[in-house]
Amino acid sequence: MSHQKFSLSLSISQRLTVGPLVLLLAVCFALGFSWYKARSDLVLKNMIDISRIAAQPILNLMSLSVGGGNYANALDEKALNLYQAHEKLLFFSVLGKTDLSSEDFGIIYDAGKGRVLRSVYPPAHVKSLESKLKKAEDTLKGLPRDHRKWQGVKDIVEARRKELQDYEIQQKEIGTILAHYEKGWDLKGKDHFIDFKASRLLMEIPTGNEGGGILRMVIDISEVKGIWRRVLGDVIPITLTALFIAALVSWLFSRPIILSIRSLFMTMEDIERTSDLGKRVDIKTTDELGKTSFALNKMLEKIESIIKKAGETSQQLAGDSEKITVSSERIAEGAQHQATVFEELASSFETNTANATTANEIAQEATQSI
Secondary structure (H helix, E strand, O other), rough: OHHHHHHHHHHHHHHHHHHHHHHHHHHHHHHHHHHHHHHHHHHHHHHHHHHHHHHHHHHHHHHHHHHHHHHHHHHHHHHHHHHHOOOOOOEEEEEEEOOOOOEEEEEEEEOOOOOOEOOOOOOHHHHHHHHHHHHHHHHHOOOOOOOOHHHHHHHHHHHHHHHHHHHHHHHHHHHHHHHOOOOOOOOOOEEEEEEEEOOOOEEEOOOOOOOOEEEEEEEEEEHHHHHHHHHHHHHHHHHHHHHHHHHHHHHHHHHHHHHHHHHHHHHHHHHHHHOOOOOOOOOOOOOOOHHHHHHHHHHHHHHHHHHHHHHHHHHHHHHHHHHHHEEEEEEEEHHHHHHHHHHHHHHHHHHHHHHHHHHHHHHHHHHHOO
8 A cells, every 4th residue: 555655646757757867876876886896806805915925025034933943033123124114014923833843933023012022932931930030049048248249140130030020921912912913813714814894904824934834914904994985986976977867868758758648638637627529639749648649639529529419419309399399289270270160060060950950840830731
């Protein structure tokens, strides 16, 4: 019922004009979305390729560092400058094994903090630090304050204690960084994954050393969010131009139809109001509406002709009826005249009869007197 009310509320001109515009608008949106998808896919592909190329110097350094177990080359200032040169690089981590001894190797880089940290230590590293600290503390306790080595041993104790504290702080910091960047790390079986919600590109690249290793990278792709604005800026002018052209073409094509329908409607409405069957539809086209108008005009001609003949027949019947009435009156007058004549004849017959009776009586009296 609601659909019927909606369909009846739209005129034919509105349907002829609005329908193509709505269809074209839907097509423009579909094309715009397809264009956006193609553009975004192209930008992402280029970004992935560029990221791989930009990661190559880091990958080469990691391959040498992991293979040789050399942390110095991966943690110095020169290496940090290399990492920071990749402006879109937010984070990377390396986990692998050295080529000769197959020892665990790992570092992480956090662009936000501007730091590169060692993330993997030998299992006995903490015990080694604690043992060194205890040994230095015991040595310090065995020396009197005025001993010439006391200050040097105290400095060693402070250094060992700071080294242990720095290690604990570093481990907490590493845990925070890894939780921020690698929590729920899942590339869906691929070597890269795009996190559109966080605007990040996640990549995994083998380090290529004999012992094996993986370089994980998180790259900022927030510029992808601006693609829709650029695409929208391209699509809107095209869409508006297409809509204007469609509206103009729709108006040009629908105008003859609308005028024909309007002429047909106005003629029928005028005939209904005035009962004048002499009116005709102005035929302006030769299409179906023109043929319909022509058929309506022919029908009006036939109806008018039938009504005209019916009027003529009615008038003829009225004339014949009048003649019959006059004839009837004349016949009635003749009948009345005949009745009068018959009455006179009857009176004369009665008089004659009376006279004959009187004559007969006189004749009988005369006979009897003789």
